[in-house]
Amino acid sequence: MPHEMLPRITARTALFLDFDGTLVEIASHPDAVLVPPALTRTLAALSSQLDGALALVSGRRLRDLDGFLAPLLLPAAVEHGAQRRNAQAQLISAPAADLRHVLAAAEGLVRQYRALQLEHKNLALSLHYRHAPELEALCLQVMQAAVAQSKGLQLMQGKCVIDLKLSGVSKGTAIAAFMTEAPFAGRVPVFAGDDVTDEDGFSAVLGLGGHAVKVGPGPTSAQYRCAGVPEMATWLQSALVPRRASRAESLSS
Template structure:
């Protein structure tokens, strides 16, 4: 598999910048609540908001309210819960109803986590996740448990880096990106999306389909992205250079 080139600094001209959070803007951590926001990141996002033609928005698997608390930059829209939540620039959040069967699945996840040290439950408004980054040997059992509950309750199974999530049907990060790009201020710009995980692939594909580009962060793998950066630090460095070139 051929390596992807780094994105040119001019990529942000006439663009809208759309960013995944964990693994792209912020280093992954053993627990979702243990991540650290690097010094200067909030200022970098504020600069992108003010200088990129279509502004900047965040597209995350985290709940939209959690992203807003983690990265409190005014005037930035957020797509949360893998495309199912939208937090407007004024802070108003829209989301579908909590799926039936999710509470029962959450109880099963909690029981499994209690019996398997290192496995963690993450609650979301319309989903529930099990993380096994600290207990990778339990990965197959976690996957089987989630698949069984997805089938039993008609929930969508979402996999990611050392995690599984059950949530309502419909929506993904690509749908979230398309929703953001349909807004009049962005419809005349090109989407540039940056993300690291398999869950980001729908957004990479949507960005390309809309005439923009995806930037894969991390190890090379099959992806719709056209460009790549090796890690979170490289993302920060590239953003600083690209903003300076505007």
């Protein structure tokens, strides 16, 4: 779908953006992500234009996002909603769950199959099998068994990754929380994401009368679709108001 057919980002928008597969291309290794040179400038300008009502919503750790986008520090929900930094820079964390069983199971797989990659986060973990897709069924079986021995954890399967996250929190709960706070409250939420793990976020914004944008192929509840990361960048850049425009002009556009 051309960016002209995606929802308009206006002065009343609360904008929520996934990171991997949405703002940046998915890399062969989580640390190998290449951030387009213009991305940080675009996000900073949009955040200013929206009076701060722009947040990242990701499965990543907060320090990862901050590192990729330095020196920009945006409001963010990370680890699939387990932690959230609000617009006042306060860090809000869900109660921790016991990760011992799932961590031991994942580490055992990684020791046996070196093509697997493990991300141990603060309140979650991700097991990547992008370099060994033939191990998908085995990874799923082992991690499901580990989750069954754990309390307060939920398994989600994304693009060549198995995420173990806290039960009861999601990208949807994080977006809903943002929408009760300034500067997001009272605005129309828009969320863009690329994976099945973003569907909770899509449901949340749709339930609040907003708009959901699916990036790339695959079934979705989102009512808009964007072809990929380059088209997403074009959509975001197209929403920028030229600097010469006055504040009154930008609000009335």
